[in-house]
Amino acid sequence: MIHPAKPINEKERLNALNSIELLKGISEEEFDNITKLASYICKTPISLITLVEEEKNWFKSNHGGPPITESERKYSHCGHAILEPHDLMEVEDMRKDLRFRDNPFTTNPELPILYYAGMPLIDNEGFALGTLCVLDTKINKLNDEQKTALKTLAKQVEKLFELRRKNLYLEKIKQQLDDHNSLLKDFAGVVSHDMKMPLANMIITADLLKVRYKDAVDEKGQELLLNLKKSALKLSDYINGILNHYESDRIVASEEVEFDLHHLLEDIIDLLNINDNCEINFPQENMFLKCNRSALEQIFINLINNSIKYNNKEKIVIDIESSMDENYYHFTVTDNGIGIPEDQLSNIFKLFKTLYITDRQGNQGNGIGLSTVKKLVESLNGKISVSSVLGENTSFKFDIKRA
Known part of the structure; x- marks a missing residue:
């Protein structure tokens, strides 16, 4: 041998x-x-x-x-x-x-x-x-x-x-990306939380200076303090947006529950403290749902809030429609706002992508809210799309998988 x-x-x-x-x-x-x-x-x-x-x-x-x-x-x-x-x-x-x-x-x-x-x-x-x-x-x-x-x-x-x-190579690359994204998520969360308190102090300090030294600070100084407060508020909104975006995974992980759509929308209106110059029309027929209530609530909050912010009409009108089939719940949120340019429709769901337009208070968006909406919808096994006529209306259509 x-x-x-x-x-x-x-x-x-x-x-x-x-x-x-x-x-x-x-x-x-x-x-x-x-x-x-x-x-x-x-x-x-x-x-x-x-x-x-x-x-x-x-x-x-x-x-x-x-x-x-x-x-x-x-x-x-x-x-x-x-x-x-x-x-x-x-x-x-x-x-x-x-x-x-x-x-x-x-x-x-x-x-x-x-x-x-x-x-x-x-x-x-x-x-x-x-x-x-x-x-x-x-x-x-x-x-x-x-x-x-x-x-x-x-x-x-x-x-x-x-x-x-x-397959092993792809699994390793995916794991590396997951680890990297987890680090970025943790970093964003830590930095954002650590920045919230100093920003709050800046906003309060600006208000105190305006009141306490109103006779000692001239008109230009008052304007500078106002700009300081506006910048701090804008940065605070930006940080809150980042936290909401990265906390969307936690929201999606919450349990599915039974609830009715009208009740959910009423809670959102109370939360947003909507003024009389805004008319929100609910679906004619109420619909009972079984899905992730927290995620759907966050989606509607972002869409309704955007409809209010980016609207130059004297009377804001928001129409909400709903339906369902064997597999999905379908929703539409339409407003009479400023609209979106056609060449920008493909960008609005991208994280940190802004359209360089201002809201009713003259502030520019941070490109986080609609990205969070898309992330939540897709996490619920659904899709979202948008259509718009510049100067007239914007309509968001989305669906989520039924339990």
Whole structure:
């Protein structure tokens, strides 16, 4: 018997094998189907997908063989086969081959392995990781069609290996992105919370200075203090927007409950403290919902608040419509506001993307609110769209998945 030699690139080959991270001892249908087909085509009782490790062989798939998951590499047929990575190795009678004639598998009185044909499995860098092989307990010989079929099946195994490698790579990239986003989220949260108190102090201090030193500060000084307060308030709104955006994940995680739409909208109107110059028309028919109330509430708060802020009409009118089908709840929020330029409609849901227009108080938006709305809608397995006529109206349509 001759023990198989080690390939000259053995270290790199083992690294390539380990990089696939195949699960040992766990049957996987896509591999088992290939070994079943190989045995059927080659008319052999045994077929294996064998991976050659440093000291052991282990079987990713074992069709018809003894109920074992590994064997010693020094007795390996596949260890010899991978030395010629591009050729199919066939041994018609193990007893006549110096490498195998006194091999324990050959001399096994209960289940002697007398025939072997194995095609090396090559990765995309050219390393032979193992073989797809067929074995028999009697002398055998494959015809040309069977050899071609075995090589073709080996290519399918190689594609499965490469698919596994790519999936692992994508999973690692996704995990890195998730970790990175988590760090950014934590950073934004910490910074935003830490900035809220100093900003509140700035706003209060500006008001105190205006009152306490109103006789000592001239008109220009009063104007500067007012600008200071406006800037602090704008930054405070910006920070609150960031916190709401990153806390939307927590909102989506809340439980689904049963409630009616009119009651929800009434609570929102009370919360926003809407003036008499704003008319909000509810859907004609109330609708009872079962979904994430907190998330839907946040969506409506943002949309209604935007409809009020970006409106230059003497009388603000907001129409809310609703319907449902077997799978979704559908909602529309339409206002008679300033509208959105057509070339800007595709940008309004992008985080920190502003339209460079001002609200009723002359302030410019921060590009966070509608991004948060889109994030919440999509988290509820829905979609949102917008249509607008500049100077006349804007309409947001969105749907969410029914529980």
